[in-house]
Amino acid sequence: MKLKIKQNVLMNYLNYAIRGVSSKNLIPILNCIKFELTNEGLYLISTDNEISIKTFISSNKIEKIESLGEIVVSGRFIYDIVKKLPGEIIDLEEVMDSKLYITTKNSSFTLNCNEVNDFPNIKFEEVEEPIIINNKMIRNIINETIFATSTQESRPALTGLNMKIENNKMECTATDSFRLAKKMIELDKTVENNINIIIPTRSLNELIKMVEDNDEKIELHIFENKVLFKSENIMLISSLINGTYPDTSKLIPESFETILSVNLNDYFNAIDRASLLTNESDKNTIVLESNKDEAIISSNIPEIGNVKENIKINNSKSEEIKIAFSSKYMMDAIKTFNSDEIELCFNGDIKPIIIRSKEDNSLIQLIVPIRTY
């Protein structure tokens, strides 16, 4: 393998490949990036068994391809080296004894390579009719839901995002059993077979770092035990979580006893301030109490003090309500909305709170209240 490539070009693509290199992996070969130089261009591949990434630098972005070949080299080192090299043309050359030379005008690095054959052989297979979503939408789905996934390994299914597709309706759900986030969108095409998979949170966290906020398309190729995300620059394979996702469809009521309409920013800031006088050990509990056209949000730490926040409400439908919940969960939920007004919906003080936007019914946030008496 021998080529000349601009530092910034190689760096752009190493930025993708490095995301498949786990920093904690004890299996040395999984800390590597595989370089495959063909006449078409240079493939960079990384994997940590849960996530695999493949990215491609086409030959027209490469200054010179001198000889084809494959090498496997420490991901972290090649990444850090290329990052710190000046913005010049870099020579990459595999030499005897499986070493890689990385040279610019004044710098010359030699890195020991690993056995190419030891690197896992990952199939980046595709289905015939992938699901197609635009980049913005996949980013929204992830941003609006995955904060609600569980970090408790005791219920593995809850540590991922449940993606269900029936006909042209896609429903993405995340819950840790104390709160739930649900995003519903319509696809351009109808799927033949229903889909019901659980994607690990970590894979989606890596994916969102690689998908730009634009209207280009991303393809989802869904298999029995894995999903391939394919966009212009990258292919990311994620394993799927085995197990059955709980049926959450009955958790969201059709009707409510109380609906309070509030200004999103005012409400967020009030909760944020009230949360100053809460303790994590008490689940950051705050109390919301509504009367005719205002609500009072209050909390206290007995030895420190207390707080009362007033916010104006525009009742669409109102039984008076007094209810306690986690300020942290409420703030996480509110942050996902992008409208001036949101609706807080209640059925008494022990049933889940639903937060939604009038303008956009694709997103629902649910929070289980805290019983304080």
Added chain:
Amino acid sequence: MKLKIKQNVLMNYLNYAIRGVSSKNLIPILNCIKFELTNEGLYLISTDNEISIKTFISSNKIEKIESLGEIVVSGRFIYDIVKKLPGEIIDLEEVMDSKLYITTKNSSFTLNCNEVNDFPNIKFEEVEEPIIINNKMIRNIINETIFATSTQESRPALTGLNMKIENNKMECTATDSFRLAKKMIELDKTVENNINIIIPTRSLNELIKMVEDNDEKIELHIFENKVLFKSENIMLISSLINGTYPDTSKLIPESFETILSVNLNDYFNAIDRASLLTNESDKNTIVLESNKDEAIISSNIPEIGNVKENIKINNSKSEEIKIAFSSKYMMDAIKTFNSDEIELCFNGDIKPIIIRSKEDNSLIQLIVPIRTY
């Protein structure tokens, strides 16, 4: 105590006072800020016994002073609350049972106060003829030296900055015995009595966050066991470290066998890249080897690989040299210079390396080489 004050005004000054509140202090009263409201204005005072801070909001910056008084309240809570309040006018009022009301249009906080008499009585005394330096200079002194202080409590004197003044010459020295930073400046006035004190690193770290990068003056009021820094907005008292600072005057040679003049950026980047193939456990050792008009900087981690960096040198005086040193210490030292070219000065491979700038002889950095054979 009762007053009305703009949120942003109070916040500006709480930003100073909070720096005297230690987050780890187990003595509750030291986690507090004392408010003293007089006809002249509002004083905010904090202390953790090592550092004490006093700041003053003059009455013309306060909307309304309704009744004078003193309160002592949790520093962290009042800081966080005021920070999150909207940019409105805040009412602060002490009420019965030593509570503080903090209210704006829609928010009302009550904080329990501590006993005013329990708060340490700190004397912010001044000397008749303080030493006067401008803000930029005190910032330079701190930035260019304190990284070289020791973190090892076994030699307390080395955990601070040594400040010596004789006549009008001020010399500030920091060393952890492996490297040394020395800054020499001339004061506008001559001191009557020589000064030789050791200021704790932490105090200077807090000071630099409060001193703006401008040409205003700061006064140093030096006492037997403390120093008061006084600027327009703040007074900071730091305790001093007891003990004798080692005599470092003979460590810096008058003449050198080898002087290499190098471009600062090129040299820094070469060291930075070479440091990629070093280990902290091996003191990040790199080797510099000079010949006629270039130097080679090299390092290696046997199982990973090696690196060679070439840099152009403009020898002012040159015996060839081969010497090993810590890349981390070298980068820390180089960062303090603000010129295009720096000089690396050597007397063989076991004597300290001196780094200096041709243009500015007020700053000297010293690094003890590493013996690798």
